[in-house]
Amino acid sequence: MKFSTASIFLAALGASAHPSGHAHKRAHNSLDARGDFVIANKPADPSPTSTPVASPTPSPAAPPAQKAASSSSNSAAGQGSGPSVYTPFCRGNSKRATAQEIAYKGNVGGSGPYGCNLMAVKSNLLDQYQYTVVFENAGDDSTCFCWNKIGPDGGINGFFNGNEALKFDLPAGGKQVLAVDSNSQFGCACGKGGPELTPIGQFASTWVEGDVGNLSNAGWSGFDASSIVAAAAGMDIPGLKVCGTGAQANTCSTIWPGGKGDNAFVGGTEALDGLGLNIPAGKTSVIVTVNYS
Template sequence: MHFSAALLAVTAALGGVAAHPSRHNHAHLHAKKDLEARQIEFKKAGRPQPSPEPVRIAAEPTTTSKAARPTTSAAPPPASSSSSSSSQPSTGGGQGFVPFCGSDSTRAARNSNKRATYDEIMYKGNTGSPGQWGCNMKIIDKADAHAYKYVSKFVSTGKKYTCACFNKVGPNELLDGFWYSAVEFSVEKAGQDDVYMAFDSDSQGGCACGPGGEVPRTHLGQLSGTWFEWDWGSTPNGGNSGADVSVLVAGAMGLPYYGMSIAANGKVCSWVKSDGSNEDAYMPGMEDLDGIGCKGYHEAVLEVLLGDDF
């Protein structure tokens, strides 16, 4: 499922670029930069749809994000800073499953109007509850991982790495989630600092990761680094899930790659290293391709290894 290509171009009109997850039946978005016309092209399920400007996904009230992107002259207006998910919150084990975004009634309200697209091509999916953008993802304790359907485990293969996770659709109902961070965390010592994240169903987004204590950003302020793109329990695709590694943003902006490997239920299905070697990952020049990465599963625990030593 790759939407990094899609977001890759939301900033085409801004003079920048973004990334995407592989097609294993996920909502597929694509966008590429047109240096002259600076137009944006989005596509889902292989069907392109041109648009002269970022597409607004109208559905829920405008919300705000905790880590709003840096303001630049070329960037969209910044959102105010109020977060739905704190950075690396401490969690106690043994809680079992805790509903996302509060009560079931709150979640029902959130899901009552999920589809809002340009010519019904783009799919918003689950971005949290009204006023709580990003509450469809959270850090959990290892002891509670078994209680959730959709889980990712982040492990460092050496030095410290920091990740920022986001929904495909941002807090202001635009396809600009890669400007924001719903949850941030760092991992350093394998087996000690591993981070477990759980996701609600029908969530599409990514986690941008890089070495050190801060996630790399482009000169325009978008999250860069290496992306772990995910699509969990896709409603329009029968509950299928998928994931991939993408360096489309970094590649488009001439920025370095960082090692990342994804394994679904114990099987490695997408990886890249800092030297550019890769398998089933989205690399520069692959913006138009689909079906790359991890697919063929519904529920899963994905293991995301950060660094080259895998």
């Protein structure tokens, strides 16, 4: 990705809100100097002089699998939890927003329920969505939590326990497809019963971070593996690998158990950017191996 959202989260929270506070100022300086990355603080107030653009327009749909999806299963309809037939992301028409609002906030569900831009679906629907993340479990039974960068109250707090958009079970050897609506900035982390939490309630573990169809970056997408939060809190760092598909199949972002990594945001890399997968506009799918070793 252009810049780890975990880095931005830690910088935005400030030293008093996370264990280390290191690279706080450097991260802000790096972001301020960049012209191709939008700092995602609270959404900007609408500007009367801004040219309105339509955010992604969803169609009526059955209620998405919010908070807790049913246990994963194998069937003729596909592997994993969630719907087995194509289901649009959100209900109702998405409100119109200024370009400034979209650039700051991204897509968190339009006028539908918060978080309905993220949806667990069965594996037979993989090719029917523009942006997908395929989770594969190489270890013990796990539960994964996924969140938007921007939380339900509009702050940079989607990665705190209770603010997640959805969660799903990922049994040993299991697979789960996550469909993601365009212009979404999100993350997911997994662990036994869910990812570990820092003392202030942040999701720790190792994150996969995603930024898909970014309208402020000509529709490009980015993905990476990040252990910045867990490392800053001195907590366990499980392995996780994020790899592209198709033309991106040979590009991966990897963190090994304990914290060493390759093309990934490990502890102490808050000020770096350009790591992970940077993918041109178009249909995109990545494979995330949970409990990688």
